[in-house]
Structure formats: structure tokens, C-alpha cells
Amino acid sequence: xxxxxxxxxxxxxxYRGASADAVSGMDFxxxxxxxxxxxxxxxxxxxxxxxxxxGLLRRYRGSVRVLGRxxxxxxxxxxxxxxxxxxxxxxxxxxxxxxxxDVFASFYGGPTADPGRLLARLGLADAADRRVGTVSKGMRxxxxxxxALVNRPSLLFLxxxxxxxxxxxxxxxxxxxxxxxxxxxxxxLTTHDMRTADELCxxxxxxxxxxxxxxxxxxxxKRRHGRPGLVAEYDGEDGRPRRRVFSASxxxxxxxxxxxxxxxxxxxxxxxxxxxxxxxxxTEVRL
Amino acid sequence: MTARAVPAAPGxxxxxxxxxxxxxxxxxxxxxxxxxxxxxxAALAVxxxxxxxxxxxxxxxxxxxxxxxxxxxxxxxxxxxxxxxFERVERVDAARGTTPLRPWEPVVARxxxxxxxxxxxxxxxxxxxxxPLGPGAVAATTGGxxxxxxxxxxxxxxxxxxxxxxxGAFLRLVPGVALLITVPVLHLTGAVHTPLTFLVPTTAGAxxxxxxxxxxxxxxxxxxxxxxxxxxxxAAAWRAAGAVAACAWAARATAPSADTSGxxxxxxxxxxxxxxxxxxxxxxxxxxxxxxxxxxxARPRGRRPLLMFLRFDxxxxxxxxxxxxxxxxxxxxxxVLRVGYPPMAALVQSAxxxxxxxxxxxxxxxxxxxxxxxxxxxxxALRFMxxxxxxxxxxxxxxxxxxRGYIAYRSGLAGLLALIGLAAAVPLSGLAPPxxxGLAAAVxxxxxxxxxMVLAITATASNTVEALVAVKALAAVSVLLPVLAWTxxxxxxxxxxxxxxxxxxTVLPGFPGTGLPPALVLACxxxxxxxxxxxxxxxxxxxxxx
Numbered sequence: 001x002x003x004x005x006x007x008x009x010x011x012x013x014x015y016r017g018a019s020a021d022a023v024s025g026m027d028f029x030x031x032x033x034x035x036x037x038x039x040x041x042x043x044x045x046x047x048x049x050x051x052x053x054x055g056l057l058r059r060y061r062g063s064v065r066v067l068g069r070x071x072x073x074x075x076x077x078x079x080x081x082x083x084x085x086x087x088x089x090x091x092x093x094x095x096x097x098x099x100x101x102d103v104f105a106s107f108y109g110g111p112t113a114d115p116g117r118l119l120a121r122l123g124l125a126d127a128a129d130r131r132v133g134t135v136s137k138g139m140r141x142x143x144x145x146x147x148a149l150v151n152r153p154s155l156l157f158l159x160x161x162x163x164x165x166x167x168x169x170x171x172x173x174x175x176x177x178x179x180x181x182x183x184x185x186x187x188x189l190t191t192h193d194m195r196t197a198d199e200l201c202x203x204x205x206x207x208x209x210x211x212x213x214x215x216x217x218x219x220x221x222k223r224r225h226g227r228p229g230l231v232a233e234y235d236g237e238d239g240r241p242r243r244r245v246f247s248a249s250x251x252x253x254x255x256x257x258x259x260x261x262x263x264x265x266x267x268x269x270x271x272x273x274x275x276x277x278x279x280x281x282x283t284e285v286r287l
Numbered sequence: 288m289t290a291r292a293v294p295a296a297p298g299x300x301x302x303x304x305x306x307x308x309x310x311x312x313x314x315x316x317x318x319x320x321x322x323x324x325x326x327x328x329a330a331l332a333v334x335x336x337x338x339x340x341x342x343x344x345x346x347x348x349x350x351x352x353x354x355x356x357x358x359x360x361x362x363x364x365x366x367x368x369x370x371x372x373f374e375r376v377e378r379v380d381a382a383r384g385t386t387p388l389r390p391w392e393p394v395v396a397r398x399x400x401x402x403x404x405x406x407x408x409x410x411x412x413x414x415x416x417x418x419p420l421g422p423g424a425v426a427a428t429t430g431g432x433x434x435x436x437x438x439x440x441x442x443x444x445x446x447x448x449x450x451x452x453x454x455g456a457f458l459r460l461v462p463g464v465a466l467l468i469t470v471p472v473l474h475l476t477g478a479v480h481t482p483l484t485f486l487v488p489t490t491a492g493a494x495x496x497x498x499x500x501x502x503x504x505x506x507x508x509x510x511x512x513x514x515x516x517x518x519x520x521x522a523a524a525w526r527a528a529g530a531v532a533a534c535a536w537a538a539r540a541t542a543p544s545a546d547t548s549g550x551x552x553x554x555x556x557x558x559x560x561x562x563x564x565x566x567x568x569x570x571x572x573x574x575x576x577x578x579x580x581x582x583x584x585a586r587p588r589g590r591r592p593l594l595m596f597l598r599f600d601x602x603x604x605x606x607x608x609x610x611x612x613x614x615x616x617x618x619x620x621x622x623v624l625r626v627g628y629p630p631m632a633a634l635v636q637s638a639x640x641x642x643x644x645x646x647x648x649x650x651x652x653x654x655x656x657x658x659x660x661x662x663x664x665x666x667x668a669l670r671f672m673x674x675x676x677x678x679x680x681x682x683x684x685x686x687x688x689x690x691r692g693y694i695a696y697r698s699g700l701a702g703l704l705a706l707i708g709l710a711a712a713v714p715l716s717g718l719a720p721p722x723x724x725g726l727a728a729a730v731x732x733x734x735x736x737x738x739x740m741v742l743a744i745t746a747t748a749s750n751t752v753e754a755l756v757a758v759k760a761l762a763a764v765s766v767l768l769p770v771l772a773w774t775x776x777x778x779x780x781x782x783x784x785x786x787x788x789x790x791x792x793t794v795l796p797g798f799p800g801t802g803l804p805p806a807l808v809l810a811c812x813x814x815x816x817x818x819x820x821x822x823x824x825x826x827x828x829x830x831x832x833x
Contacts, residue, residue, distance in 0.1 A: 054385055076387050084385040090378035093750070094321040103317060106310035107386040109303055133749075147382060 005186030010062035040207030083153030089140030093133030226272030311396035360435035363401025390542035431495030441533030488529030617708030648797030664740025698738035705737030742823035
């Protein structure tokens with residue numbers, strides 16, 4: 001990870017006619033080569049921040065620097081450097097996937113990715129010459145990602161990129177996104193999919209009520225919100241399944257070792273929290 | 288991943304702006320091709336050329352400048368709006384908004400492509416009318432069409448591009464472009480002789496069309512003074528300023544922005560205009576309530592879901608302007624004719640020595656009898672396609688509302704609106720023949736074309752843009768073909784009866800006639816329309832279910 005690709009200080013947004021701020025005094029930074037997750041309940045302000053950073057929303061207060069320059073100092077050239085993958089498919093339905101990429105690639109002045117290779121990379125080689133309106137939502141979402149990558153962006157904004165994908169495709173998409181970060185792109189990821197956030201993000205910010213309430217690595221969150229120790233699952237003397245918590249202090253390490261040696265141990269778990277639990281705890285979302 | 292370097296096109300010039308603009312134009316041309324706009328332009332060129340060729344040369348040459356101004360130059364106006372609204376559905380506008388394209392560049396590209404198509408349509412029309420066409424006349428005619436098209440397309444994009452639905456866009460367009468069309472028409476017909484007409488920027492384009500189509504045609508146009516060069520320059524500058532302003536306005540109206548409500552990328556608001564769910568969502572909620580009732584054991588009986596949907600669809604304030612447009616447009620049209628036709632007829636008689644009284648039946652047939660069902664059918668069909676585009680129809684299909692019931696309701700609504708519209712417009716227009724059994728049968732037969740219009744569009748179009756293309760083509764066929772009956776020999780009239788709207792004319796007083804009794808014509812016409820409706824409804828149903 002390198003220099004800050006995005007630095008936001010005191011970002012505040014209030015929509016016309018609204019009585020409260022949609023985003024209130026938000027601070028964060030995203031480094032080049034980092035995947036930064038932006039998580040939070042619906043209406044927390046995630047889309048508003050993304051709209052500010054992509055230049056769609058210009059009425060804000062605070063300081064926003066992107067790719068080394070204050071955002072207002074960028075002209076439309078800013079869009080040469082960024083890629084945006086929307087939450088829902090966005091493409092010409094009557095054109096093929098390849099034609100869509102060709103059309104969008106033609107809008108950029110810099111080098112662009114080869115549409116055929118890009119489609120193959122996202123598992124769309126077979127659908128490259130089919131009209132987008134006739135393919136599945138999952139395929140259109142992969143085309144969304146392909147379109148966002150067509151200009152080889154330095155800063156990539158992705159909103160629910162794995163939506164509509166089966167687990168295998170979702171994993172493949174996560175690999176593509178990770179490789180973009182390894183290439184040096186900063187990735188700003190908005191998602192409700194905690195598995196994607198957990199596997200993909202270097203850091204995660206939880207947003208609630210227009211504010212960032214916590215920032216850490218996924219592992220850091222899970223450790224902090226978990227409990228120390230290990231949970232052992234094993235077969236009891238009577239053959240029935242049992243469960244026991246061993247402390248992290250090592251006080252009962254001998255008993256755990258004996259259990260392992262006995263051959264009755266069936267599973268051993270840490271007691272760190274899942275990111276879903278962290279989400280609920282940090283953002284205080286309750287049903 | 289392999290990167291493609293952007294080739295520096297030798298001699299292409301223009302810098303980054305030129306490169307982006309060329310890319311935008313290429314993209315727009317691809318869109319026009321794929322959505323059938325180019326095919327429609329070709330079809331209209333053929334249809335109008337055949338019509339002009341079928342008319343006597345003096346009549347065709349008199350009609351040509353008006354046709355080029357009103358229909359050809361305005362070719363892209365509604366299509367531009369339809370494309371803008373559909374791009375919002377497909378979210379292409381948002382995707383394009385994150386590329387380096389400046390907001391005005393896609394607008395200029397759209398206006399340019401549609402204008403080139405309009406100018407291309409003009410050439411065969413001029414040739415078919417028999418107007419002598421030298422290079423200067425071609426330049427003036429196509430230039431006039433192009434100049435007018437730029438203004439009309441950009442103005443319509445600006446006015447209608449921000450509307451939520453097509454009927455809503457129509458309501459914005461009608462008052463917005465009325466002056467841009469009526470003033471030049473008054474100028475073209477010679478009804479108004481004053482330089483003040485050039486204050487309306489489209490008049491300069493109309494004047495160019497008039498000059499281009501009147502070269503070498505004696506008596507084709509009423510005598511008008513040749514404008515002095517400074518006046519022409521001033522008019523051109525005024526028109527150019529108008530075009531730039533309209534394009535800038537259109538860019539502002541269609542650019543994706545999260546600063547305003549209503550855009551897909553804008554977050555939901557707690558209050559205000561953007562707070563409510565989209566129309567489709569509200570419709571879904573309505574049908575959802577029916578489903579919920581069914582789930583609690585209070586299963587709706589019989590046709591209750593259809594009635595609930597109908598109530599929701601028609602109640603004022605819950606939907607947009609569908610009913611308003613469907614009811615107001617025929618009345619407005621007939622009032623304009625009632626006020627405008629007599630002085631226009633007097634003017635034509637004094638300027639050309641032609642008594643338009645003999646043309647009253649075809650004028651009534653084209654502008655009222657056949658036109659009103661086209662209007663109501665188009666409005667309802669576009670609502671149908673919008674509901675398909677925004678997914679609301681999919682939700683309705685998963686509700687207790689049967690798909691066939693929905694199709695029948697929509698087409699029936701078009702028929703009802705057409706009947707009400709004709710009942711108001713026929714007497715209001717002042718052009719109708721005296722009341723008779725023939726006229727009543729003609730009105731009933733004409734109204735039956737409303738549902739057929741809806742079903743023909745939904746059976747052939749798969750989205751709003753294609754529906755607009757179909758509207759334009761079917762409107763030409765529905766209005767133009769039957770009216771040709773007045774110019775064709777008897778055997779050919781029988782062939783025209785393949786188009787159901789033509790049946791209405793056969794019982795119209797003043798029609799050269801097939802000599803059949805009105806009751807028989809009514810029965811046969813309704814039966815033929817019904818057959819075509821069933822075929823089109825089945826195709827619509829199959830398309831929606833596939």
C-alpha cells in the first residue's frame with residue numbers, strides 16, 4: 001500500500017430540504033493498493049459518500065483530496081482515472097457485452113483494457129457477443145465490473161460487486177478485485193456482504209447515522225469483538241457430542257492437549273466474532 | 288491484462304474534445320442502429336416518398352415544405368426523449384456520467400445523429416415531390432431541416448429529458464415547443480408576413496426549407512419578399528444562439544447528478560418529491576396488498592385484483608398524467624382545428640386559388656378520425672412499455688392480477704379513451720360531416736383502432752425506445768395509408784382495407800366509397816380489427832412470458 005489515494009476530512013452533506021445531515025463530519029483515508037470497505041446499514045450515508053467521491057454530488061462541506069489533488073480542482077479528467085461499478089447493472093441492453101465495453105472504452109483518452117480479455121477474466125467470454133438484455137443479472141453485474149475496469153483506473157469504486165453471483169463466481173470476482181489492488185489501484189468498496197468484506201478488505205469502516213463509528217482491519221474487528229480462548233467439540237465418554245471452552249491463559253492447556261491425544265476431538269474453533277456480529281454491535285442495528 | 292493504447296488518429300485533429308465527441312457520436316450511432324431508429328428513418332423516407340409520388344405534383348410540392356418542417360425535422364424529437372428516459376432505466380446515463388465525457392458531449396452527439404437522419408430523410412422526399420433539386424436547393428432544404436431538427440431535438444431533450452415518464456414528458460413538451468412549431472408553420476403557409484416570426488429561432492430553418500423547395504417551382508409558395516442578407520445573417524446567428532442554448536439546457540437536464548432527487552443514484556429522501564417510491568413500486572404495492580389479503584384467507588373473489596389495479600391506475604393523484612394526456616390531447620387538437628382551420632383555408636384559397644372545401648373529408652379523417660385513436664393508443668402503449676421496462680409488469684405478473692386481464696385492461700382503456708376523445712373532438716373540430724349513421728359507424732370503427740395500436744406496439748417493441756419507433760411507424764401507416772384512398776383508384780381502395788383504420792373511412796360521408804351499407808362495414812371492420820387484436824395480444828403475451 002502506498003500514498004493516500006483518498007483523504008477525507010470533515011465531510012458533511014445535507015440534501016436540499018432535509019432537516020439533518022446525511023453525512024456528518026466524516027474523516028478517513030484510503031491508500032493506493034488498499035481495499036477499503038465501507039459498511040453500514042441502509043441510509044447510513046455510504047452512497048452519499050460514494051457520490052461525493054465519484055463527482056456526482058458536488059454540494060458538500062469539508063476537505064476531499066483524491067489522487068493527490070483536492071476534488072474540486074479536478075476537471076472531467078478525474079474520470080479518466082476512476083472506475084465506478086454501480087449497485088445495479090448499467091449497460092446498453094440492446095448491445096452485446098463486447099460492444100458495451102468498446103463503447104465505454106472509446107470515451108477514455110488513456111490506454112484501455114482489451115474488452116475480450118477483460119470479459120474472459122470475468123468469466124464472460126461465452127457471453128461476449130450476446131445482447132446484454134438477454135443475459136442473467138449475475139452476468140450483467142460482472143459486466144458492470146468489467147466496465148469499471150476498462151480504463152485501468154487508479155481509484156475504483158464498487159457498490160455490491162458480488163451481488164447476484166454464486167459462491168464460485170463471487171470468489172473469482174473477489175480475486176479480480178484483489179488483483180486490481182495489487183496492481184496499485186485503491187478500491188473503495190461498499191457492501192452488505194460481510195464475507196466479501198472479510199475476505200477482500202484490508203480495512204473496514206463501519207458507518208452509522210452519517211458518521212464513521214469504527215475503522216479497523218477485519219481481523220482486528222473480529223478479535224476485538226470476540227472473546228479469548230478456544231471452543232473444542234468432541235465425543236464424550238458416552239459417545240454423545242460435547243462442547244467445552246478452553247481459556248486463552250493456558251491454565252487448562254494440559255486438558256486440551258489430552259483431549260487432542262485422545263482422538264475424540266472433532267473440531268476446534270477460535271472465539272473471535274464474525275463480521276456480521278461486529279456489524280450489528282458496532283452499528284447498533286437491531287430488528 | 289493487456290492494455291490498448293489509444294491510437295492517435297492521423298489528421299483527426301480536434302484534441303481531446305474532438306476525440307471524445309467522435310467517440311460519443313459513434314456510440315450514439317450504434318444506439319440509433321440497435322434501437323431501430325435508423326430503420327425507422329428509412330421506413331419513413333420510403334413511406335412519405337411514396338405518398339408524395341402518389342399525389343399530383345403541384346399538391347406534393349405544396350405539401351413538401353410543411354411535411355419537411357413538421358414531420359421530418361421533428362423526426363428525432365420524441366425519440367431523443369425516449370432514449371434519455373430509457374437510458375435512465377438501463378442506468379447507462381449514470382455509467383456514462385462517470386466517464387470523461389462532458390455532460391454536453393452526449394447531447395451534441397444525440398442531436399447530431401438524429402439530425403443527420405432527419406436531413407437524410409429530406410432528400411428522397413424532395414425528389415419524390417418532383418421539386419427541381421440543384422446543389423443549392425439540396426443544401427438549403429437539408430440545411431433547413433437540419434437547423435430545425437437541432438433546435439427541436441435539443442429543446443425536447445431539455446424539456447422532456449428530466450421527466451419521470453413519457454406521458455409526463457409529453458405534457459412538458461406540448462407547451463414548450465408549441466411556439467417553435469406553430470410560428471414557422473404560419474410563416475411557411477404565408478398566414479403571417481412579418482419579420483417578427485424570425486424571433487422564433489426555428490423560423491430561420493423553415494425559411495431555408497421554403498427557399499430550397501420553391502426554387503424553380505412556379506406558384507408553389509405564396510409570394511414572399513426575399514429577405515435581405517443582413518437579416519439572413521442575423522436570423523442565422525439568432526438560430527445558432529438558440530441551438531447552443533437548447534443544447535446547453537438539454538445537457539443540464541439530462542446530466543446525471545445526485546444533487547437532485549429522482550435520479551437513480553440519488554439516495555432516498557426522508558421527505559419531498561423524491562421521497563415516494565417509483566410509480567412501478569407503488570403499483571407493486573397496490574397489487575401486493577391484494578396478495579396480502581389473499582394470504583390472510585380473505586382471497587379476492589373473481590376479478591377483484593383487476594378492479595383494484597384499475598382503481599389504483601385511474602384515480603387522480605395516484606398516477607401521472609396518462610389519463611390527462613389521453614383526454615386532453617384530442618380536445619386540444621380539435622379546438623386548434625376549429626380556431627385555426629377556417630382562416631387557414633381562406634388563406635390557401637386566396638394564395639393558391641385552391642378551394643380546400645373539397646379536401647375537408649380527408650383533412651377531417653387524417654387529423655381527427657384516424658389521429659385521435661393513434662394518440663390515445665400511443666399514450667397507453669407507452670405506459671405499458673414503461674411498466675415492462677421498470678419491472679412493475681413483472682411484479683404484477685406475480686400478483687393475482689392475470690396477465691391477460693392486464694393486457695385486456697390496457698387495450699380496453701385505449702379504446703375507451705379513443706371513443707371519448709372522438710366523441711369530443713368530432714363535433715368540436717368543426718370539420719365533421721353532419722351526424723349520420725355513417726359517421727357514427729366511422730367513429731366506432733376508428734375508436735377500435737386504439738386497442739389495436741396498443742397491442743401492435745406491445746407485440747413488436749421490447750422497450751420504450753422501440754415502442755416510440757413503433758409509434759412513429761404505426762402512426763404513419765394508420766393515418767397516411769387510409770387517407771391515400773382519396774387519391775387511389777377503386778380497386779386499390781379495397782387493398783387499403785387490410786389496414787383496419789381504413790374501414791372507418793369507407794362509411795364516412797364524402798368518401799368516394801365502396802358502396803357497402805354502414806352496418807355491414809361496421810361488422811366486418813370490427814371483426815377484422817378483433818382478429819388482429821387477438822393475434823397481437825397473443826404475441827404480446829408470448830413476448831412477456833418468454
